[in-house]
Amino acid sequence: MLRYFLIRLGQSLALMFGVLLLVFMMLRVTGDPAALMLPREASAAEIEAFRERMGFNRPIIVQFVDFLSKAVVGDFGESLHFRTPAMTLVTQRLPATVELAATGLLFAVLIGVPIGMMGGLKPGSAADSLARLLALMGQSIPNFWLAMLMILFFGVQLRWFPTFGRGAWNSVVMPAFVLGLPVMGQIVRLTRSTVLEIRSEDFVRTAYSKGLEPPVIYLKHILRNASIPIISVIGVQFGYMLGGSIYIETIFAWPGMGQLLQLAIGWRDFPLVQAIAIFTSTVVIALNLLTDLVYAIIDPRIRYGF
Amino acid sequence: MAIILEVRDLKTRFYTVDGVVHAVNGVSFDLAKGETLAIVGESGSGKSVSVMSLLRLIPMPPGRIESGQALFYGSDGPKDLLRLSQKELRDIRGGAIGFVFQDPATSLNPILTVGEQIIEIITRHLHLSRHEARERALQLLASVGIPDPEVRLGCYPFQLSGGMRQRVMIAIAIACNPQIVIADEPTTALDVTVQAQIVELFKRLRQELGMALIWITHDLGIVAGLADRVMVMYGGRPAEVALVDELYDHPLHPYTIGLLGALPRLDVDESRRLVSIRGTPPDLMIPIQHCPFAWRCDYAFPRCWEEIPPLVEVRPKHMAACFFDIERGEPRHDGN
Numbered sequence: 001m002l003r004y005f006l007i008r009l010g011q012s013l014a015l016m017f018g019v020l021l022l023v024f025m026m027l028r029v030t031g032d033p034a035a036l037m038l039p040r041e042a043s044a045a046e047i048e049a050f051r052e053r054m055g056f057n058r059p060i061i062v063q064f065v066d067f068l069s070k071a072v073v074g075d076f077g078e079s080l081h082f083r084t085p086a087m088t089l090v091t092q093r094l095p096a097t098v099e100l101a102a103t104g105l106l107f108a109v110l111i112g113v114p115i116g117m118m119g120g121l122k123p124g125s126a127a128d129s130l131a132r133l134l135a136l137m138g139q140s141i142p143n144f145w146l147a148m149l150m151i152l153f154f155g156v157q158l159r160w161f162p163t164f165g166r167g168a169w170n171s172v173v174m175p176a177f178v179l180g181l182p183v184m185g186q187i188v189r190l191t192r193s194t195v196l197e198i199r200s201e202d203f204v205r206t207a208y209s210k211g212l213e214p215p216v217i218y219l220k221h222i223l224r225n226a227s228i229p230i231i232s233v234i235g236v237q238f239g240y241m242l243g244g245s246i247y248i249e250t251i252f253a254w255p256g257m258g259q260l261l262q263l264a265i266g267w268r269d270f271p272l273v274q275a276i277a278i279f280t281s282t283v284v285i286a287l288n289l290l291t292d293l294v295y296a297i298i299d300p301r302i303r304y305g306f
Numbered sequence: 307m308a309i310i311l312e313v314r315d316l317k318t319r320f321y322t323v324d325g326v327v328h329a330v331n332g333v334s335f336d337l338a339k340g341e342t343l344a345i346v347g348e349s350g351s352g353k354s355v356s357v358m359s360l361l362r363l364i365p366m367p368p369g370r371i372e373s374g375q376a377l378f379y380g381s382d383g384p385k386d387l388l389r390l391s392q393k394e395l396r397d398i399r400g401g402a403i404g405f406v407f408q409d410p411a412t413s414l415n416p417i418l419t420v421g422e423q424i425i426e427i428i429t430r431h432l433h434l435s436r437h438e439a440r441e442r443a444l445q446l447l448a449s450v451g452i453p454d455p456e457v458r459l460g461c462y463p464f465q466l467s468g469g470m471r472q473r474v475m476i477a478i479a480i481a482c483n484p485q486i487v488i489a490d491e492p493t494t495a496l497d498v499t500v501q502a503q504i505v506e507l508f509k510r511l512r513q514e515l516g517m518a519l520i521w522i523t524h525d526l527g528i529v530a531g532l533a534d535r536v537m538v539m540y541g542g543r544p545a546e547v548a549l550v551d552e553l554y555d556h557p558l559h560p561y562t563i564g565l566l567g568a569l570p571r572l573d574v575d576e577s578r579r580l581v582s583i584r585g586t587p588p589d590l591m592i593p594i595q596h597c598p599f600a601w602r603c604d605y606a607f608p609r610c611w612e613e614i615p616p617l618v619e620v621r622p623k624h625m626a627a628c629f630f631d632i633e634r635g636e637p638r639h640d641g642n
Contacts, residue, residue, distance in 0.1 A: 211400035
């Protein structure tokens with residue numbers, strides 16, 4: 001178990017190094033960083049002064065070591081727009097994004113897993129038709145379009161929820177629903193197909209032959225075995241959701257990282273974009289590591305290295 | 307001897323997209339208390355489906371039990387297994403009737419410990435506390451010949467050998483003192499040496515616990531030293547039912563004779579060619595209105611193509627479903 005964990009941790013750190021290298025290269029190797037970061041009308045003297053100040057005139061390897069040593073303590077320089085540390089801007093936006101992503105994921109899992117299970121346990125039933133319909137809708141409805149329809153109907157017509165911003169407790173409902181819908185669709189489809197497959201395994205017949213009650217068979221024997229692919233999808237999707245959704249945060253004016261990223265790109269605020277990219281990558285890698293650990297907890301064959 | 311299970315005219319079909327599979331077409335048999343009945347037949351003869359139908363352990367849909375009766379004489383009077391409610395059925399499954407399946411590698415849940423899989427059936431049926439159930443699980447593992455039960459209890463199935471896994475399955479089957487154990491080809495997936503150990507284990511447990519045993523197999527070789535009685539099945543019907551020695555000494559159905567001819571023997575000196583039965587088993591998609599073995603039978607005569615031969619007692623306690631009198635070498639004239 002420890003060996004498994006250390007290997008996965010090593011892989012994650014290597015991946016993290018790769019991400020840092022890539023982000024570093026994007027700015028410094030693909031062109032003149034000063035030209036990218038300064039306004040077009042900057043004079044040659046201003047550019048030279050900027051290079052001196054940012055250290056762009058040093059050898060590239062020195063710059064990379066400097067970049068790395070700052071990156072590990074979360075220092076990605078100052079935002080060009082706000083003149084404050086980029087990482088502070090990211091962490092300020094974090095609670096809003098976490099709130100949105102967690103609510104969206106909770107909704108996707110709490111609805112997706114039970115409906116997918118009902119569909120997989122009774123293929124061809126009414127519950128199964130509902131499962132397949134939800135899977136199809138979740139994965140095919142464009143969420144920016146759905147977001148606008150929901151704003152019109154539930155926000156403007158019915159006045160149930162605020163149409164934008166993060167304020168009252170219920171302001172998270174619509175953006176979280178829209179964000180979670182495609183994930184729910186994917187979870188429904190995956191749960192259904194995995195449960196359908198595991199339902200006909202020999203050990204499930206054994207469970208029936210023991211006279212166990214159906215809820216015990218469904219949860220302990222079928223769902224537990226079906227949960228590995230479901231958890232891997234949850235891990236990956238939650239990573240994406242925590243990166244902040246540009247569309248949804250923009251449509252609902254949700255003050256999260258997605259919206260910040262969209263603004264930062266517009267302002268050509270390179271240090272800020274860098275900070276968001278690296279932060280998001282770290283979150284995705286950390287979640288993948290966590291997912292691998294959860295696998296090992298559920299499946300002893302992984303834990304014992306089979 | 308007192309009867310524990312009485313099956314009459316069981317019919318099971320599978321309604322698949324390709325058509326209706328007539329898997330079991332009228333099976334009747336009795337099982338006495340403490341008796342071992344072997345059900346023998348080739349793949350697709352309906353031997354597993356007929357027994358699994360009794361406790362509705364076939365996939366439904368597509369499977370459907372069309373008719374029949376299965377009286378189980380348990381501690382509280384006779385009950386028709388085919389007409390029990392789901393709840394009553396669950397009380398019998400794993401309680402009064404235990405199961406051992408063919409492949410222990412896939413029949414145990416891969417992500418639960420062996421102990422958990424034994425304890426869950428004990429707490430389900432015997433109303434013991436978890437601690438008491440654990441004690442019982444340890445005793446069970448010891449009684450099925452697993453060394454170091456305390457350690458094995460915490461093992462996962464993939465950490466055990468095939469033979470050990472099958473012993474765990476057997477521990478599960480006998481966990482709640484069943485009156486019947488149904489073993490569906492319990493040795494087929496195992497090495498030959500392990501097969502012998504498992505057969506010996508069953509013999510010992512049968513004696514210790516006094517349970518009746520239904521042993522489903524395609525291997526007549528294993529049956530000889532184990533079963534009291536044998537039912538040979540063909541095309542979803544019983545072809546011949548007899549006490550085991552009687553069946554080996556006086557097989558009456560041409561199919562049984564064919565099966566015995568295909569069996570290697572160590573007790574016969576002369577070098578003898580193994581004889582295979584020509585042809586293939588019947589296609590169960592088509593309902594057959596004559597003897598299902600007629601296509602492959604050397605003795606078939608016109609009547610065999612006109613009616614289904616009923617299972618009748620030809621010699622004492624020896625029933626066969628055949629119109630031809632093998633011993634006299636001519637069709638029967640006694641009204642059958």
